[in-house]
Amino acid sequence: xxxxxxxxxxxxxxxxxxxxxxxxxxxxPIRSGSCDACISIAVIHHFSTAERRLATIRELARLLRPGGxxxxxxxxxxxxxxxxxxxxLKEKNGSKNKDKEMNTSTAQRPLSDQEPDNSxxxxxxxxxxxxxxxxxxxxxxxxxxxxxxxxxxxxxFHSQDLLVPWHLKGGTKKKxxxxxxxxxxxxxxxxxxxxxxxxRYYHVxxxxxxxxVCRSLDCVRVQxxxxxxGNWCVILEKL
Numbered sequence: 001x002x003x004x005x006x007x008x009x010x011x012x013x014x015x016x017x018x019x020x021x022x023x024x025x026x027x028x029p030i031r032s033g034s035c036d037a038c039i040s041i042a043v044i045h046h047f048s049t050a051e052r053r054l055a056t057i058r059e060l061a062r063l064l065r066p067g068g069x070x071x072x073x074x075x076x077x078x079x080x081x082x083x084x085x086x087x088x089l090k091e092k093n094g095s096k097n098k099d100k101e102m103n104t105s106t107a108q109r110p111l112s113d114q115e116p117d118n119s120x121x122x123x124x125x126x127x128x129x130x131x132x133x134x135x136x137x138x139x140x141x142x143x144x145x146x147x148x149x150x151x152x153x154x155x156x157f158h159s160q161d162l163l164v165p166w167h168l169k170g171g172t173k174k175k176x177x178x179x180x181x182x183x184x185x186x187x188x189x190x191x192x193x194x195x196x197x198x199x200r201y202y203h204v205x206x207x208x209x210x211x212x213v214c215r216s217l218d219c220v221r222v223q224x225x226x227x228x229x230g231n232w233c234v235i236l237e238k239l
Contacts, residue, residue, distance in 0.1 A: 003028060025056045028063060035063045038070040042231075044210075045074040045203050048161075053203070054213055057236075061220045064238035069223065072214075073231045077138060077157050077204045086230030089154060138206040150199060160206065163199035205232045 002020040004010050013020035023029055025043055038060050047053045060070050079086045138160070151157065151164045210232045211225040224235040 026052065026059055028059055030063055032062050033065045036065060036068050038063055040070070041073045042075065044072065045205065046201060048201055048203065054216065057214060058217055061217060061236065061238055066238055068238045070236040072210065073233050074210055075202060075204045076227065076230050076232045077160060077206045079156050079230050081227050088230045089156065091154065157204050161203050164202055166198040166200050168196045168198065207232065210234055
């Protein structure tokens with residue numbers, strides 16, 4: 001069974017006759033200890049605070065039966081690892097014009113939704129662990145005044161907390177949507193129309209950070225921690 005925050009994506013699962021429902025990763029409406037295995041792919045790096053990222057992993061562990069396993073993937077700060085570039089850096093996604101299109105928004109934007117989850121009992125421990133990784137070895141810049149840089153597509157990361165442009169192809173901009181627009185280069189009339197650009201929040205993880213957060217929970221054991229094509233990954237076992 002699958003779950004997602006997006007109703008449209010869940011509807012696609014239903015059309016393909018898969019079981020899926022809409023929910024929040026911080027509160028999954030499934031009985032505790034009822035899952036043999038869980039996966040969380042490209043989800044946790046979208047939560048804007050250390051407390052919420054920890055709470056998401058705790059919720060994932062709650063679903064597992066004793067001895068059950070979980071697989072977690074998050075985007076890595078290190079897109080070049082052991083002298084090899086990730087597919088993300090290698091795939092230039094077309095022409096120079098395309099690259100230029102992705103770089104149109106360079107101004108920093110305010111970060112909303114920064115309120116911490118004070119109900120987390122071990123948030124202090126999580127903060128202590130995460131602060132250990134925010135040093136020069138990570139190569140991340142400190143973001144001042146709660147403002148986030150907009151990432152340049154297909155390039156290395158220079159900040160752990162950032163916004164990544166998402167270009168809605170062939171979509172129409174609704175009046176109530178607060179989005180930027182860019183002029184898409186090309187010869188056809190359709191490609192010359194303004195296309196909405198959404199900015200998605202990411203927290204990219206430094207080496208060891210995801211593993212450290214998982215180890216702060218006493219209900220799971222880290223079976224394996226590894227790097228896979230620009231992602232940090234862990235396999236957990238429920239104790």
